[in-house]
Amino acid sequence: MCQHELNPSHFEENKEEVTHSNLEFTQYRDLIKDMKFFDPHVHMTSRTTDDYQAMADAGVVALIEPAFWLGQPRTGVASFKDYFSSLVGWERFRSSQFGIKHYCTIGLNSREANNEALAEQVMEVLPLFVYKEGVVGIGEIGFDDQTPAEERFYRLQLELAKEANLPVQIHTPHRDKKQGTERSMAIALEHGLDPGMVIIDHNNEETVKSVLDQGFWAAFTIYPFTKMGNERMVEVVRQYGPERIMVNSAADWGISDPLAVPKTAALMKMKGISDEAVRLVTYRNALDAFAQSGQIDESDFGQEIDQSQKFNGNTILRGGQQPRIDKDSIFIK
């Protein structure tokens, strides 16, 4: 898309060859053994059951799925309703089968804010969803092309967040990022939001300082090619420390990596970042930021799966364990 990892950052180039995309689980499993992770931005609707299984194996105990666009524009408010319903319904249930606690943020994404007639209808149904259990914020909202329509619906949703007393998860644009990020923060402050209730997402080396200086949470998306690589992430944590910083995968229907959070934790440990800093950046900070919604109870994480939720005639949830299929076997029983 736009920014490419070959574009130099103002950090020293690191010559290490390990990157999150070529790291295999067997190589880093021991480094993160017994650690647990919280991925506060991942679009599981686009992912397979294999991804859920791999995430659970790597220690991901909870995740947040922000509402976003689906790769193409929706044509009616009913498809928004169905999508929001699936985030609090089917997808949450699917996740629970793998022992991963699924939360979501609900909002009208910036791209589709540009269809104003439809966006107005979406605004009418949003209140029915934002108060639902397990909805931990309004998101992901903000700017994409930075049009007047995007600004209008961004402001309306900031007001909704204030009314519902929910954190806000802000998507920052790919193009004209630095200014778009500044503008997003200025508008949030103008509406009287506490920066401690606002998570600015998709940061990079250019945006992070101002975000932290103004008291917002700074989230970093570890996503191949278009966003952050995790070697750069290690350097960010080295420079700014772990306070109010969190990493996520933003894995979706593009080439992305649902294991970005555990892999980044492993890489940080390899490169000498302290255990406590790794824990804050890959688990605790995201938890603290979104728990301000009152909708997260840490004691729910890693709970045995409710027996009564098994379905479809098989023993899928018996003992809280997803049965494994032997992928090398030619027999399917």
Place this chain on the structure above:
Amino acid sequence: MTLPLDSILTLRLVLGEILAEQLPQAGRQWLDTKVNLTNPVSIQTAFVAAPRFTGKKPVSLSPERRQQLAELRSHFSLLAWPMDRVTRLYLLLHLPMEQKELFIQSIETLFETAEMNELVALYASLPVLPYPEAWVFRATEAVRSNMGLVFDSLALGNPYPAEQFSELAWNQLVMKTIFNDKSVGGIIGLQERSNPALARILVDFAHERWAAGRYVPARAWQVIVPFVNDSMVDDIRHLFHSNRSIDREAAYLISTEADFAPARKLLQEYSITVPETLNWNQLDTQLA
């Protein structure tokens, strides 16, 4: 059955008393402000937001309360309901019940936007809502659901389906309960609503499972009892030959209870010993 409006209003009073006694104080204050709002959207929003204020402690019911509820509506109890669900039912009963169209539309909107626990609350509430015939389609959607808790809230311990479902919808419900390995004995009206078509579907299903080297839950066989005919004698034999004792006990109960001589004769052929008090409920391995 349609619950008379005065019974519904009595139920609303009873729920109000229970909530006043058992909600945390903040939840009580919140609820007081909400039930005084008359427009449906405010009630709907409160329905959605309820768990934030009520918590999820299970409601506690004195023997008098249980008695009172059972008298208001047969097969309806709040047993093991969490406080948010009790609150949600209480709120539903504050929607404009006398205005049929508006009431139905308000409930439909909640169904359309519901997450899992809201669906459970809605389905568990069906037996005490006015206009029971209006929810039949929604109720069949619960039978189609892959979310276990949603299915359970309608299929098990709920008198609504037995009262409102067509034979086709009823048979789907029973077969999905069996297929999903859930407690067949938890279905209210299992015996009363049994029918020849269901007996035939169950036998065909058993043949498929046996071909795959699997079993049918023994408790399910009760549905064929009134409809046993010549074609089923070999199937009863199959059960007598099963390596599972509960299958052999099911065969014993079918042969004893069916009013069909060739089945009775099997009892002499296969003289098995069973517990003196044997009944169908003991064959329900899924009962808690």
